[in-house]
Amino acid sequence: MKIGIIGAGPRGLSAAERILRNNKNKQKLQLFLFDPVGPGGRIWRLDQPKELLMNSVSQQVTLFTDETLSSGGVVAPGPNLYQWSKGPAAEYIEQKAGKEKQLYLDEIKRLEKDQQSTRCLYSVYQHWFFSQLQKEYGESLSLIDSLVEAVDKTDDGFRLKTVQKSYTMDRLILASGHWENEATGEEQAFSEYAREHQLFYQMPANPADVALDQIPAQEPVILRGLGLSFFDYVGLFTSGRGGRFEEREGKLVYHPSGNEPVIYSGSRRGLPYYPRGRNQKQGGAMAWPKLLTKENLKKWHEAGNLTGELFFEYLKKDVELFYYKKIIEEHQLPIDIPVFEKEFLAESTVSCLDRYPGLKPYRWSWEKLSSPITDSNHDFAAASRHFIEDQIMEAEKGNCTGALTSAFDALKDWRDPIRQAMAWGIFSVQEYKDILWGWFTHLNAFLTIGPPVIRTKELAALIDAGIFHLIEPPLAIQKESGKFVIHYGNEAIKSRFLIEARIPKTDVLKTENPVIRDLSKNRLIRPFKLKDETGEYATGAIEVERGTNRVVCSSGEIQTDFYCFGIPVEGVDWLTAAAARPYTDPWNLRQADTIAQLILSDG
Ligand SMILES: Cc1cc2nc3c(=O)[nH]c(=O)nc-3n(C[C@H](O)[C@H](O)[C@H](O)COP(=O)(O)OP(=O)(O)OC[C@H]3O[C@@H](n4cnc5c(N)ncnc54)[C@H](O)[C@@H]3O)c2cc1C
Numbered sequence: 001m002k003i004g005i006i007g008a009g010p011r012g013l014s015a016a017e018r019i020l021r022n023n024k025n026k027q028k029l030q031l032f033l034f035d036p037v038g039p040g041g042r043i044w045r046l047d048q049p050k051e052l053l054m055n056s057v058s059q060q061v062t063l064f065t066d067e068t069l070s071s072g073g074v075v076a077p078g079p080n081l082y083q084w085s086k087g088p089a090a091e092y093i094e095q096k097a098g099k100e101k102q103l104y105l106d107e108i109k110r111l112e113k114d115q116q117s118t119r120c121l122y123s124v125y126q127h128w129f130f131s132q133l134q135k136e137y138g139e140s141l142s143l144i145d146s147l148v149e150a151v152d153k154t155d156d157g158f159r160l161k162t163v164q165k166s167y168t169m170d171r172l173i174l175a176s177g178h179w180e181n182e183a184t185g186e187e188q189a190f191s192e193y194a195r196e197h198q199l200f201y202q203m204p205a206n207p208a209d210v211a212l213d214q215i216p217a218q219e220p221v222i223l224r225g226l227g228l229s230f231f232d233y234v235g236l237f238t239s240g241r242g243g244r245f246e247e248r249e250g251k252l253v254y255h256p257s258g259n260e261p262v263i264y265s266g267s268r269r270g271l272p273y274y275p276r277g278r279n280q281k282q283g284g285a286m287a288w289p290k291l292l293t294k295e296n297l298k299k300w301h302e303a304g305n306l307t308g309e310l311f312f313e314y315l316k317k318d319v320e321l322f323y324y325k326k327i328i329e330e331h332q333l334p335i336d337i338p339v340f341e342k343e344f345l346a347e348s349t350v351s352c353l354d355r356y357p358g359l360k361p362y363r364w365s366w367e368k369l370s371s372p373i374t375d376s377n378h379d380f381a382a383a384s385r386h387f388i389e390d391q392i393m394e395a396e397k398g399n400c401t402g403a404l405t406s407a408f409d410a411l412k413d414w415r416d417p418i419r420q421a422m423a424w425g426i427f428s429v430q431e432y433k434d435i436l437w438g439w440f441t442h443l444n445a446f447l448t449i450g451p452p453v454i455r456t457k458e459l460a461a462l463i464d465a466g467i468f469h470l471i472e473p474p475l476a477i478q479k480e481s482g483k484f485v486i487h488y489g490n491e492a493i494k495s496r497f498l499i500e501a502r503i504p505k506t507d508v509l510k511t512e513n514p515v516i517r518d519l520s521k522n523r524l525i526r527p528f529k530l531k532d533e534t535g536e537y538a539t540g541a542i543e544v545e546r547g548t549n550r551v552v553c554s555s556g557e558i559q560t561d562f563y564c565f566g567i568p569v570e571g572v573d574w575l576t577a578a579a580a581r582p583y584t585d586p587w588n589l590r591q592a593d594t595i596a597q598l599i600l601s602d603g
Contacts (some may be wrong), residue, residue: 009041018596051235181281225501266471277405284583539571
């Protein structure tokens with residue numbers, strides 16, 4: 001059987017590994033991984049600035065399965081990124097790394113298990129992983145370093161076309177990950193204006209791909225977005241340009257090189273994402289919910305009384321309970337935790353908390369977390385700088401001992417119940433729109449998928465050095481007198497440079513990825529739209545059958561020889577942009593494993 005996998009990022013590699021390992025009947029297989037960038041793919045390519053770090057700590061990144069794998073496939077353990085860096089990495093780097101060998105050797109020596117590695121080092125890990133598979137499976141596995149531009153359906157499979165050649169395949173897996181989109185109306189208007197006036201306008205993209213060398217020193221630059229991409233720009237515009245951070249009395253101080261631009265950045269909220277808390281979780285340690293347990297969910301679902309609204313009420317209550325228990329521990333309050341837990345679960349949050357005045361100073365508020373600065377008389381610059389200091393302080397308390405940080409980390413650990421609820425289809429379209437995507441997904445990103453805390457400390461130092469400025473919302477960008485103009489306090493800032501500091505959203509109808517466009521044209525895929533009596537919602541995802549990730553073609557038929565998983569199905573699935581974490585039965589590996597078993601069983 002010939003199997004084509006489009007994309008050799010982490011998911012493409014996992015799909016290949018799972019198929020090869022699960023092939024217990026020794027079917028004759030030929031796997032072709034297509035990716036112009038090679039193993040690791042675009043996000044994790046080798047030739048990118050060393051300032052760009054992973055957001056996950058090295059012991060929480062893996063490509064290997066372990067005994068927690070629940071999808072039934074063959075378990076084939078191996079080192080996580082940290083273990084690899086202290087084990088097989090050195091020999092592999094000695095043999096394979098080119099002119100950057102010494103940099104990698106230094107990094108693997110330095111890297112700690114609760115530290116984030118460079119993106120490049122994760123790339124080396126993925127190259128090594130692929131080389132191990134090749135060693136073991138020889139000619140069964142080939143890498144074609146070309147972009148797949150088109151796919152035709154044939155009588156018994158698919159024909160994949162690259163610029164150079166065509167390949168026929170019996171089965172197809174699309175794991176094409178992140179890709180750029182066509183411009184929206186507003187982006188189009190900015191692009192045209194930039195062209196007319198010789199300005200620089202950057203559409204949403206991976207910061208590693210942006211031509212920042214076109215931006216001279218000292219120039220004002222506007223960044224729209226304060227999430228993960230923004231933090232990539234923090235590194236690229238500063239240490240990436242020769243500046244230096246020095247630690248003084250526990251804080252960072254920035255020594256500019258003089259090559260930095262002056263950054264004005266804003267977003268709808270006007271505040272940067274919370275940093276990741278100092279990691280205290282070892283192995284597969286996770287927070288466990290009291291309400292949204294597997295058993296409860298199953299029971300409520302079977303009884304038919306779980307709605308999206310109720311689900312999120314339970315989730316909120318679980319997070320709050322987890323937080324208050326941690327507050328009691330953090331502040332050593334004289335409250336009996338088991339008694340408190342029982343009461344908290346049995347009655348309304350407000351009435352329970354009213355009986356515990358010791359908790360009053362620490363009240364959890366979803367509204368306040370979502371909009372931390374609300375006082376209309378504030379000085380935004382001072383308030384936002386203060387907020388960043390608080391973020392750093394909370395993150396450093398740790399994700400097991402700091403109450404706020406532990407609660408954020410618990411939200412990270414409780415993604416699977418959300419995916420399960422989606423898989424059961426318990427959300428109405430309105431709940432999808434208003435609660436899951438409209439409210440929770442944004443807030444969850446703000447609280448739980450932020451940068452390493454070092455980046456937030458750097459930002460604080462850069463604000464103090466007058467190199468970065470946060471703009472009070474709403475961020476209004478005008479096109480005036482041949483420049484982009486924003487208001488920073490009472491000052492009008494005129495800039496030639498505007499960057500959308502975020503990565504492109506999944507949108508099957510807008511993607512520039514040639515193969516997805518061609519698959520649409522050939523009616524082999526269709527957009528996933530939700531519709532019920534509460535409304536309609538176009539998710540932007542490619543439609544796949546939940547549970548199997550088999551692709552649904554334009555007529556609605558499920559194709560048993562064509563699978564898609566990861567970023568292009570964000571909308572059918574949820575929060576696909578994440579690496580697999582060891583000992584947590586990681587969802588990406590589970591999906592790859594399921595796809596592999598399905599392919600092998602119908603082979
Ligand atoms: C800038 C950035 C930083 C991130 N950092 C982290 C992090 O620190 N931790 C974390 O957990 N997650 C991170 N993520 C999330 C990321 O989604 C996952 O870590 C992971 O890369 C997803 O893997 P994937 O294989 O699904 O997609 P990708 O990694 O995007 O890989 C898809 C691959 O498919 C290839 N491809 C696409 N189209 C074609 C085609 N037509 N023909 C051939 N090949 C094709 C691409 O070249 C690409 O290499 C980050 C994402 C971004 C954008």
